[in-house]
Amino acid sequence: MYSETVARPAVSRATLSRVAADASVSISTVSKVLNGRMGVSDSTRARVEELLRDHGYNRRNSGLSVAPLIELVFDAIDSAWAIEIIQGVERISRENGMSVVLTESGDRHSPSPDWIDGVMRRRPAGVILVFSDLSADHKHQLRVRNIPFVIVDPAGDPAPDVPSIGSANWSGGYLATRHLIDLGHRRIATITGPDDMMCSTARLSGYRAALEAAGIKSRDDYIVGGEFHHEDGIVRGRELLSLPDPPTAIFAGSDLQALGVYEAARAMGVSIPDDLSVVGYDDLKIALWAGPPLTTVRQPLTEMAEEATRLVIRLRNDTQVDNLRIDLATSLVVRGSTAKLVTS
Amino acid sequence: MYSETVARPAVSRATLSRVAADASVSISTVSKVLNGRMGVSDSTRARVEELLRDHGYNRRNSGLSVAPLIELVFDAIDSAWAIEIIQGVERISRENGMSVVLTESGDRHSPSPDWIDGVMRRRPAGVILVFSDLSADHKHQLRVRNIPFVIVDPAGDPAPDVPSIGSANWSGGYLATRHLIDLGHRRIATITGPDDMMCSTARLSGYRAALEAAGIKSRDDYIVGGEFHHEDGIVRGRELLSLPDPPTAIFAGSDLQALGVYEAARAMGVSIPDDLSVVGYDDLKIALWAGPPLTTVRQPLTEMAEEATRLVIRLRNDTQVDNLRIDLATSLVVRGSTAKLVTS
DNA sequence: CGGGTACTCCGAAGCGATTCGGTGTCAGGA
DNA sequence: TCCTGACACCGAATCGCTTCGGAGTACCCG
Known part of the structure; x- marks a missing residue:
């Protein structure tokens, strides 16, 4: 029965011989499974592993097994x-x-x-x-x-x-975007993290939701992606600022990216926050130290x-x-x- | 001899029998000591404990001794x-x-x-x-x-x-100070790290040497100390810039301090590098990202x-x-x- | 001086785990 | 049909450690 394997009293210690008996194999075989040695068929290995787990086998007597x-x-x-x-x-x-x-x-x-x-x-x-x-x-x-x-x-x-x-990545994206909207911005771009990461997509989704709630249509050319690094902020920031119709605010996927945007803006003579508002993500210490100090979404790392x-x-x-x-x-x-x- | 303790082979594992042999007692006695059982005299217990430590006895399994x-x-x-x-x-x-x-x-x-x-x-x-x-x-x-x-x-x-x-901390201090001198600065202050750290004192010594080599007298009020943190840069930077005769250049003990000086300068309306030159120490990534990018002594961490x-x-x-x-x-x-x- | 007692320590037995040599089985080939 | 090699698995030897009973010893008291 299932309950038997789960509700093992744990009064007496799990030993190889016990497991071996349950699995109807020799002690040596169990030992081999335990140590990942070869010479055990897949089916036997699976059965023994299962039983080891059920027994809560703990590597040598109960003492300091972990x-x-x-x-x-x-x-x-x-x-x-x-x-x-x-x-x-x-x-x-x-x-x-x-x-x-x-x-x-x-x-x-x-x-x-x-x-x-x-x-x-x-x-x-x-x-x-x-x-x-x-x-x-x-x-x-x-x-x-x-x-x-x-x-x-x-x-x-x-x-x-x-x-x-x-x-709460979705909230983070929403909060950041909402803040920019409240400041009067309408042309709000975002730099995301890698597509395959949930945190990136959730933030992007929050960004879109905030725009939509304010009746602003999201534009594909305002959504650019990259890694979370400084370098990506520079490159993507430059791209965004070079658009014929550049954004007045950028929501970056990380503080590092945001600092990259700072650099791109500096190089292009765009002043933060006068010409461009920037929001980061993470609230690393450097966010506070940047000039100007970075508005960012605090993630309690x-x-x-x-x-x-x-x-x-x-x-x-x-x-x-x-x-x-x-x-x-x-x-x-x-x-x-x-x-x-x-x-x- | 010294070399004897160093050249322990450490090839084979420590076992109770080995320790027992060294201590000239039985294995059982060592076992008792190991498990804090009674029935062992204080002197024997002390001797065995010493040897267990020396052998690096490590409680069963783990095969290798290191x-x-x-x-x-x-x-x-x-x-x-x-x-x-x-x-x-x-x-x-x-x-x-x-x-x-x-x-x-x-x-x-x-x-x-x-x-x-x-x-x-x-x-x-x-x-x-x-x-x-x-x-x-x-x-x-x-x-x-x-x-x-x-x-x-x-x-x-x-x-x-x-x-x-x-x-090469001395060289670092020397190079940084020399660079500032070469730029025409004469009122060069420094923020050091803790006094009890060799790296701080060596850098300070390099700073003094560079000043001396240029025939500039070092001033006590231009040498202030703190920890290596951002906070110290703010506080000390503010102090230095508030002097009746403020420095035109500050050599900070770390990049973090230097960024603190940035903040102090920003707060006081002092422009970097126009009104104040700043040199950091370490060359962390943030040094490159700061605005303006920080001149610093690269320490190959x-x-x-x-x-x-x-x-x-x-x-x-x-x-x-x-x-x-x-x-x-x-x-x-x-x-x-x-x-x-x-x-x- | 003899016997009891407390303490220290050892030896041997026993347990859990590993390892090595060996056995049974099965598939493929002559 | 038999041989051969690969593979899975077992059993026994062995190792490291704990435990228990008992031996040796010093000390105390009558």
Whole structure:
């Protein structure tokens, strides 16, 4: 019966021999499955893995079977963005007696094959992925070993049973655009992030919704895309400002892009905020330091990281965890880069 | 002999029997000590504990005696500064099949007591400290276990046998000041970092040397100190610009400080670079993005981090390593925040 | 001096897990 | 039909560790 495998009393420890007996195989075979050795048929391996999981098998007696480690995986550690996440994860981990293993996967969609081997060796208490998704195989391996994982700001739309921490991207896009509209702007362009990321598309959708609500038709030539980097802000900003009918306001997909727009504007003699209003996204520290200070949508990165860490620890410790998907609120921070449109 | 403790083979795993043999007691006794059971005299317990530590005994499994881990310790992960270091360490570690454990010590002088316990449990291949120094006790513990460590940008003047990676701070200070002198400036102020950090004092010394070489007397009221943060740049910048005889150029101790000076100048209606030239230090990405782009002393942070990682790996693998103290070159990057002094 | 007691420590048994050599099975080829 | 090699799986040996009973020893008290 199903309930039998789930409601295992856990009074007595799970051992290889127990699992072996349940699976009707030898102890050696179970050991091989456990250590990923070859010489086990796929069907047997699957059956044994299933049973290992059901038994909640815990790598050698109950003592210290999991290392006090949290794995933190970035697709790229390439901006001040990452710092805020790292800080949040590190702090909460430390408060819970955990250390942080940091990995740069180099690929947005899945960490390298080597990575999972290292994780299996280290047996961390949990895994936190930023942006990166996991391959089905990796997810399966983690689940078999009972290692919980959480995705921060998931790139695609993750499966419903994958715990994730996000933020209210649609609202962010809406708020930013609405703010510009309230200032009198009508020609409002936006620079988005990559198309395949949910956060980008949600923000774009918020942007469109705000325009529509104000009765402004959205224009395709005012919607340009790129990565979230500074460079993209420069290039796309220049393109937008070179249009025959240039926008009077730009909603950038990130603070870095917004600073790129600053640079493009500077190079073209366009003054911010007099000739052009700019809104960023993220509220990194540099947003405050820019000249003029950047109006931006505050995304609580550190809080998201902290929440993700707490969630992954809860998933490890508690049998039942609610709220597997948490979205934190975004808010608009108005500074000096946006101004009332002066109709000349 | 010194070399004896260093040249521990570390080839085979630590086992109870090995420790027992060394301590001339039975395996059972060691087991009891390990598990805090009674029935062991205080003297024996102390001796066994000592040996367990020396062997780096690490509680069952884990096969190898050293984990493929590099410990990276910051006093504070609080600026874009850290990103560049982290990236460098992570990249080289990964290339060498290592993962990175990141810790924020919260204290510039020595990581918390808990920290060393974690390190001993993990048995990393090496430790990289940024800024933070180590207590004599921690150094001893690491040396006994044959875990090499490297200090990046050492705060104080480290002992001669402590491997370290620095940069040419004196030259950096000299170059920056010289550049300002060459532009015709005579009233050149500087904002330093903390007094107790070697990098600060070396830069200050370079600053003084450049002034002296040009026959300019250094003024005490032009030398102000603070932390390396943005906030300090604002406060100190405002102070300097409020002097009855304000400087026409400021050499800041960091890019963050320099951006703080930008803000102070903006608030006081002082234009950069027309009324005030500013030189930063570090060449973070934001230096390029600032308006105007910041003239700064490039400190090769990523290269320093990479070099530190390579060094720590060499220290682990090779019996003999030369060049325990490496200083990388600094260079001046001239951008838009410095200009010829216009004598009015 | 003899016997009891408390303490320290060891040896052997036993357990969980890994590993290696070996066995059974099955498919393909002569 | 038999041989052969690949593969899946098992059993026994072994390893690392814990535990328990008991031996050795020092000390105290009569």
